[in-house]
Amino acid sequence: MSAFDRLGYGTYKLEDPEECASGVAHAIETGYRHIDTAQGYDNETDVARGIDRSERNREELFVATKLSTDNLSYDDAVATAKESRERLGVDSIDLLYVHWPINTYDPDETLPALDHLVDEGVINRVGLSNFQPDQLAEATDRLDADVFAHQVECHPLCQQDELRELARENDHWLVAYSPIARNRVADVDVLQEIAAKHETTAAAVSLAWLLSKERVAPIPKAASHDHVEANWAARELTLDADDIDRIDALDREERVVDFEEAPWNQS
DSSP states (O other): OOOOOSSOEEOTTOOSHHHHHHHHHHHHHHTOOEEEOOGGGTOHHHHHHHHHHSSSOGGGOEEEEEEOTTSOSHHHHHHHHHHHHHHHTOSSBSEEEEOOSSTTOOHHHHHHHHHHHHHHTSBSOEEEESOOHHHHHHHHHHOSSOEEEEEEEOBTTBOOHHHHHHHHHHTOEEEEESTTGGGGGGGOHHHHHHHHHHTSOHHHHHHHHHHTSTTEEEOOBOOSHHHHHHHHHGGGOOOOHHHHHHHHTOOOBOOSSOOTTSGGGOO
């Protein structure tokens, strides 16, 4: 069984080499086994350095990365996945995502490349990221490999009900990036009240809410060691049914990652 853990460690914006390596090493020492990066983060080598500093064997970890939007033709996807494998220092990448279905994304080119990479053993599992429901359905139908995970922004202010339901129905993971909405959750009265009730923070409440959901795996990014440990401690927070109902009832859709070319902004 893989080391995939429902609470992963995100490395977006960990651009300083030492900060990234130190953060990854400390996260692993804290207990994280699922590490998430991307070609576009320019830190795959630093993630590998952090893994090397830890006392864990690579076989005990689950390392995921993503194809950049300029690398989605068949040849580019295959070639750059192999380059990512080398940078990460692994025999096989545990999970490779299509980061965004934009720019060079072409189902006729990208999806066969993913299947080829699985067949070659370059990657173990296929993931998609930021797909709309119709795009997700098309890709799932056309891939020979099972979709292991779909990574999207998800938190109490952007709850992704439809995509979470699809994850349950299709038996893949919804991996939640920006799970505390870059700490915008700290400004939400309901979350503040629930946090006060449990003597914790709104960020911990947000993570615990995600962990209460079936087939959801949050991947908070944190640079400071204190935040890394505080996020990990959220695994011990149990929300009661009333807490969950109150959060479920938040009727807001506020993305922290949004731009004109994003799939949800296309007609």
